[in-house]
Amino acid sequence: MRELFGFALAACLGAITTGCSADASSSSASGAGTGADSGVVAVADSGAATPSDGGGRPTAHPTAQLMRNGSIKLTRSP
Amino acid sequence: MNRFHRVAAPAASALAALAVLVSHGSAAQADASVSGLFLSAPIVPNTTVIYPAEGASFPSSLSAEAALASSAALTYDALLASCPTLTSTSGAPYDIDTVTASPSVARLQLNYDSIARCAYEHYTAKPYWIPALVDDVDICASSLGAAWHLPSEAEVLALGADDLSALAGAYDPLAPTFSSFGGMYFSMKMYVRGSVPDGSGHFPLKVANLAPSAAIPMDELRDGVGDVMGPSSPNYKVHNEAAVVLRCVTGTL
Numbered sequence: 001m002r003e004l005f006g007f008a009l010a011a012c013l014g015a016i017t018t019g020c021s022a023d024a025s026s027s028s029a030s031g032a033g034t035g036a037d038s039g040v041v042a043v044a045d046s047g048a049a050t051p052s053d054g055g056g057r058p059t060a061h062p063t064a065q066l067m068r069n070g071s072i073k074l075t076r077s078p
Numbered sequence: 079m080n081r082f083h084r085v086a087a088p089a090a091s092a093l094a095a096l097a098v099l100v101s102h103g104s105a106a107q108a109d110a111s112v113s114g115l116f117l118s119a120p121i122v123p124n125t126t127v128i129y130p131a132e133g134a135s136f137p138s139s140l141s142a143e144a145a146l147a148s149s150a151a152l153t154y155d156a157l158l159a160s161c162p163t164l165t166s167t168s169g170a171p172y173d174i175d176t177v178t179a180s181p182s183v184a185r186l187q188l189n190y191d192s193i194a195r196c197a198y199e200h201y202t203a204k205p206y207w208i209p210a211l212v213d214d215v216d217i218c219a220s221s222l223g224a225a226w227h228l229p230s231e232a233e234v235l236a237l238g239a240d241d242l243s244a245l246a247g248a249y250d251p252l253a254p255t256f257s258s259f260g261g262m263y264f265s266m267k268m269y270v271r272g273s274v275p276d277g278s279g280h281f282p283l284k285v286a287n288l289a290p291s292a293a294i295p296m297d298e299l300r301d302g303v304g305d306v307m308g309p310s311s312p313n314y315k316v317h318n319e320a321a322v323v324l325r326c327v328t329g330t331l
Contacts (some may be wrong), residue, residue: 073115
């Protein structure tokens, strides 16, 4: 991810100070957000398979869901 | 277990212990209104709004700063509303569907990718917030609602390696299909509020990188050439080209 982003930066490096967008519209789309839980996009599982954290307690198993509003919901299940 | 522990503050350790406790159910009823921790999409600045207001032109009052932040902040939901009516630089409309009641995973992935592209192409959005603006204005609450806030250092430090892997995995199928500043939508290098006050009692901005492969998971705020910066730095009121995104959190684990 970082490498990809770095590539994107490099691609525009020469135009950073002037902006490298083809459309420099100044209109704003600012506005209030909606609720956090507005639909699942994708589910990611950490793949962790360790049965315990070394203390005899089951390790929490995190799951991340990308939501309709672009947020990621992180939950843990035992 | 937690790769952040080498820089964790005492408060962070306590919070990490609480997070584990919550994950095992003992305190899961503490906040029944929200299940899970939500990390927002980046709130990106329209650089054509903030560039003219930086440096010597930076607002001299908090209310003016808030107004500037409000006019510059581009939320995902707002972009989701405006971008379907716009045309990309390739000449085709952005591939966004907000009508389907139960969109497929693939459909929503396309939405995300298209929003990232639209934010850059139409609103000159870049990960270049002015640090003083992020520091002084609660952009999360004003843009997304009172339940949202800038992540704290302690909240980030409470995340374990498995949590970070899961977060990164949520984006795996969403690698940007283009090369532009729109790639910031996939960045996990973000502003956080430090948990330890400086000499003046101010809790400084710091930078967390939640990418599992990040070489520096928690760092001081730096400018575009790598120098540490703070409120007294001359470039604190100038847009920061260190490419740090502004994400917000709500809920609990």
